[in-house]
Amino acid sequence: MQPRGAEDLSDRNAPQDAPRDARRNSSLDYQRFADTPLQRAPFDHLIVPGFLRPQAREALDAAFPAIGRGGSFPADSLDCGPAFAAFLAELRGPELTAAVAAKFGIDLAGRPVMVTLRGQSRAKDGRIHTDSAAKLITALIYMNPTWDSAEGRLRLLRGPDDIEDYGAEVPPERGTLLAFRCGPTAYHGHKPYVGQRRSVQVNWMTDRAVLRRELGRHGLSAWTKRLFGFGAGAGTGTG
Numbered sequence: 001m002q003p004r005g006a007e008d009l010s011d012r013n014a015p016q017d018a019p020r021d022a023r024r025n026s027s028l029d030y031q032r033f034a035d036t037p038l039q040r041a042p043f044d045h046l047i048v049p050g051f052l053r054p055q056a057r058e059a060l061d062a063a064f065p066a067i068g069r070g071g072s073f074p075a076d077s078l079d080c081g082p083a084f085a086a087f088l089a090e091l092r093g094p095e096l097t098a099a100v101a102a103k104f105g106i107d108l109a110g111r112p113v114m115v116t117l118r119g120q121s122r123a124k125d126g127r128i129h130t131d132s133a134a135k136l137i138t139a140l141i142y143m144n145p146t147w148d149s150a151e152g153r154l155r156l157l158r159g160p161d162d163i164e165d166y167g168a169e170v171p172p173e174r175g176t177l178l179a180f181r182c183g184p185t186a187y188h189g190h191k192p193y194v195g196q197r198r199s200v201q202v203n204w205m206t207d208r209a210v211l212r213r214e215l216g217r218h219g220l221s222a223w224t225k226r227l228f229g230f231g232a233g234a235g236t237g238t239g
Contacts, residue, residue: 026095027056027087033099033177042158042167042187044104045180052141052175060087061174064143064198067119072201072239074215075115091115091141091202100137100204104181111136112211114203118239121152121197126190128160131182134210135203139179140239142172143198152193154178154239160187172197199239 029051036048052060063084067073075088090096092113101108131138140154147153155166170178180186205211 027053027060027090028096029053030095030099033103038103039168042156043180043183043185045156045168045178046103047168047170048177048179049173050175051177054175056087057175059083061143061145063087064119065117067117067198070118070120070122070125072116072118075117075200078117088115088200091200096202097204100139100179103179104137106136106181108136108204111204111206112208114205114211114214116201116203116239118199118201119196121193121195123192123194126152126192128157128163128187128189130184130186130188131203132214133182134206134214135182136206137179137204138182139177139202140170141200141202142170142176142178143174143200144172144196145174147171147173149193151191152197154188154190156180157187157189163189163191172199201239 029048032050033046033048036046038044038046060083063081065078065080065084067078080088092115097108097111097113152172154170154172155163156168156170157163158165158167170176180188203214205214
């Protein structure tokens with residue numbers, strides 16, 4: 001069933017007045033995003049290979065901040081150079097928010113955006129879970145040149161108990177976008193993989209109070225990893 005009010009929201013959120021030159025210079029392929037239909041099973045999602053434009057992939061690959069440990073790190077806690085900082089600013093910008101809002105039929109106007117990065121996957125990562133109720137939409141952009149391993153491929157699951165019972169599987173290859181509506185049945189996970197597995201995660205949050213709480217949780221985990229060389233218990237989910 002189409003979400004209530006989705007048609008009106010699409011008109012309201014669509015980036016009607018975006019300058020064409022800005023789109024042409026963007027790292028993101030908004031037309032490819034718009035042309036990809038929303039899938040309803042096992043929960044609302046879309047997978048967009050090539051969402052990161054070819055001309056941007058190598059530059060952003062080289063500019064991806066060094067992350068030598070597992071876990072999820074707030075983007076602002078990392079040493080990002082100018083090229084990657086500009087990319088992050090676009091992810092937080094109004095055009096992506098409008099495109100996501102229109103696709104999912106949800107009003108994201110005024111919703112705060114959280115951006116976190118992962119660079120390494122640990123054996124404990126990938127456990128089946130749903131994202132917190134503080135998150136409305138999750139979007140993942142993968143930054144790995146190729147992905148030959150059968151492990152580490154994110155699966156969208158039909159339930160909470162079986163990693164093999166999945167409706168879609170996403171290899172975390174560079175430039176691929178996965179976006180999904182968060183909810184109590186939006187189970188996802190992957191088979192354990194140890195090694196480099198880079199991703200950028202964008203979350204549209206319910207309000208600024210929960211954004212501050214989530215950033216504080218991730219920030220504390222990142223701080224303890226830097227200081228002591230181990231995590232603070234956060235960031236064992238998936239990206």
